[in-house]
Amino acid sequence: MSWRIIKIETSGKLSFQNNQLRYDNYVSQESLFFPTEDIAVLILESLQISLTSALISELSEKSVTIIFCNGKHRPVSVLSPIGKPFRQTETAFLQIGMTQSMCNRLWQRNIRQKILNQSFVLKSVSPETARLLKEISERRTIEENDVAESRAARIYWQNLFSESFVRHHEDATNAALDYGYAIIRNVLINRIAAHGLIPCLGIHHHSVLNNFNLADDLIEPYRPFIDRTVFLFPPQDDDILTKEMRERLISVLKAPCFIDGQKTIVLNAIDRTVCSFIKAIKEKNAEYFLFPEFIKDDE
Structure with missing residues (x-):
């Protein structure tokens, strides 16, 4: 399986x-x-890079995620491969055929793991609050699930950073979070396309203005991996997302994790999550839907 993550930040030419x-x-x-x-x-990352069509074709054949950044080094575009025709047609019909009940069950498992991962991140900050989040993750009904996510988020952000922290404000912490999320989201978009799924057809997100609703669904359990990095290495400059900070966030793709009881890295776990989503909707069983878990300190 491919493993190398390459970041180009100096003007030049890429060819095959x-x-x-x-x-x-x-x-x-x-x-x-x-x-x-x-x-x-x-x-x-550089705006002065040229690529040959031969290289783009070769990387697309190998389903490589190619991310383009703007002048502020923020990801703005991703090049996604076209899934194999036989896989794309079969998978698309499975996805279109998802019932609302199935979508609800998938989303419930998705959010439960997100909150469990948030709980892990908070363990070193406030063990008591971490236990509270774990209790919140046990909510069983769909209605409780929606309330649980909102409540967990409020508790999580205030304890992880500060009571005055507000998500989506323009500050260094939010800029770092957004950059990290964008990297993982773009890898998800690539894998979703490579496996023949319809990117705009989500299980919870349904915006008609969003071409990548499914990626915005599947990213949820991965967000705490970025959050933990930003917490451990807080940005020092309010105006600039430094090269060092960007590299730390990109390196999250190589962070170790567990998925389905097996040790791997976040990059490979993303592909496992997408494949497990397909299996879950094919078998009409949400239990097949897999997510990453943090590796505990004693493991």
């Missing part, structure tokens, strides 16, 4: 040569080579 990505750095005048079979994610 001898089954490798070739990067000609215009500043250092050096050329670097990376086997394309090793590449999982390619992040382009």
Whole structure:
């Protein structure tokens, strides 16, 4: 399985040569080579990078996530592959055929794991509050699930950062969170497309203005992995998302985690989550839907 995450932040040219990505750095005048079979994610931070169509075709064939950033280094676009025709048609019909009851059960499991992961993040801050979140995650009905998510979020943010913290305000902490979420969201978008799912058809998010409702559903249990990094390494500059901070957030893709009892990294867990979603709707059984869990300190 591909594993390499490449971030290009200096002007240059990317091309395909001898089954490798070739990067000609215009500043250092050096050329670097990376086997394309090793590449999982390619992040382009410079606005002065050119890519050949041969490279784009090769990376798309290998379902590599290619993320484009703007002048402020924030992800603004992702290049997604087209799923295999036989898989795409079959999977699309399964997705379209989801009942509301099935969507509710999938969403309930999704949010439960998100709150459990939030509880883990809070353990080092407030063990008592972490236990409270774990209790909240046990809500069983769909109605309780919606209330539980809202209540958990309010408790979580106030304890993780401060009582004055407000999500989506323009500050360094929110900028770091948004950057990290965008990286994971774009990888999800890529994997959703690669497996033939319909990106705009979610299980809970249904905005007609959002082409990626499903990614915004599946990302929920992954958000605490970004939150924990921002908490442990808080941004120091209110105006600039530093290179060091961006690299820390990108490295979350290689963070260890458990999924279905097996140790892996977040990058691979994302693919497992997407595949398990397909299996769950195919078997009409939400229990097949899998999510990442933090690895406890003693494991």
